[in-house]
Amino acid sequence: MRVGLDYRPATIAPMSGIGRQVQALENALAQRADTELLRLSEAPLNHPQRQTALCPAWPSSLEHLQRPQVRFRFERRFLPATLREQNIDVFIATANMGLPIGRKPAGTRYVLVLHDLFQLTQRNFHRSLLTAIAYRFINTVSIAWSVWIADQIWCPSQYSCNEAARVFPWAKSKLRVLNNLVPAFSDTPSELPMGLPERYWLLVGTREPRKNVAFFIKNWQMCRQQNPLVPDLVLLGQPSDIAPELATLPGLHWLSGLSEAQLHALYINADSLWQPSFAEGFGLPVVEAMSVGTQVVVAQGSALDEVAPPAARRFDPYDGVQIQATILDLAQTPSSLDSHALIEWAQQFTEPAYLKRLDTLLNALSH
Structure with a gap:
């Protein structure tokens, strides 16, 4: 099985909650004997990520990868063609959205990792009201498209599954629980940062x-x-x-x-x-x-x-x-x-x- 993994969250913010989950999923897939893992991401031309992932030929700024126009170009121009060329059996989008835009390649199954729907159901942090309104609309369209086209939707809790079924009742049959992987800390604990109290x-x-x-x-x-x-x-x-x-x-x-x-x-x-x-x-x-x-x-x-x-x-x-x-x-x-x-x-x-x-x-x- 050739599995394509959307690695963008780990490229942008490897220590974030979602970034760490993408890396956990990466390690789990790499352990499967019958699985060939291909990472797909964007990165600057001189970024080390280009040595381990399939990336578009165009240069990409890490600071801009989450912008709607940048995401659209990756998901519309790069992903569909790459999935066909690489004969991907399963493609996993890892950040609530991000499945390819356009006709699905024959024989390819899509998975959406839907951590939550707070982009749609909660008031989120934005610098201005106009930005908040624009992102709410864009995220609604992007998430709805990915939910619509996905073959399976993996949520980290039953709570997230229930919320997804409430917002998208027509997708209920696709929802599955895959609890987040929380690996043991691999490093020996260091000294605490300076200035912290004993308790x-x-x-x-x-x-x-x-x-x-x-x-x-x-x-x-x-x-x-x-x-x-x-x-x-x-x-x-x-x-x-x-x-x-x-x-x-x-x-x-x-x-x-x-x-x-x-x-x-x-x-x-x-x-x-x-x-x-x-x-x-x-x-x-x-x-x-x-x-x-x-x-x-x-x-x-x-x-x-x-x-x-x-x-x-x-x-x-x-x-x-x-x-x-x-x-x-x-x-x-x-x-x-x-x-x-x-x-x-x-x-x-x-x-x-x-x-x-x-x-x-x-x-x-x-x-």
Whole structure:
């Protein structure tokens, strides 16, 4: 089986959640004895990606690969011809959209990896209202086309499957669950970044409004004023993602651009990972934290309900009173969940289970 993999997310942002999932899928496909993997991407002319992936002859700027006109050129001009020339049996689009535009090559099956539909259902981060309106329209058309033409649609959680069935009811029969692969950290944890306190809580991902970071910080601040035992908060993200008056509060520590070894250390040394999002398609940081035995505290109402174990502390992401009660309680009496139980729970998202499910899905496509 010749499998083509849309590698653009890993080219653009290899350490992002989607970029890391593309690399995980790449490694899983490479392990299949009957599979020949071909990566398809765009890159600058001097980029090392061109040595391992099929790329268009034209030069591409990494900063512009997500622009609609650049995506259209790749998906309309490059992909259809390349899939035919390479006799691809299965092509996998990896970022909610991106299946080729035009007539499907005979004998080729299309898979869409649909992480979530938040581009359509949530208010997303954009620099201007006009940009937000334009991208909402373009994304709606792009995602709808890929959902329409896909033979199978792989979602990382039942929550994402349910949302896709709600928005695109006619595609319900195509939807399958393929939980994200969360491999063990390969690097030995490094020293923590300078300036972090001995005790801290961790929050990973701050850019999108659905992450609910500003509301959580407001409640965290009120709790700090009531009880000095409330730990400092380390945020993996950018201060510009929230209002300056919140981003500069005492006790907040902002980090970005960490290596895997630094991220590993950050998880291990955290008292707890907090995930206050009111919409998550999977919850990669939650599984990563549990994989090293760190306690997790999660919001209710999305894929976090599936990813976190039943005994994990949960709260209503819209209820400030409940959030504050949870913060004050855990500041005074840290969670007593057994770290070995957390590590064992996280095992269901490791490679053996992922490979088994991937085999099942690919075998179904070939029959």
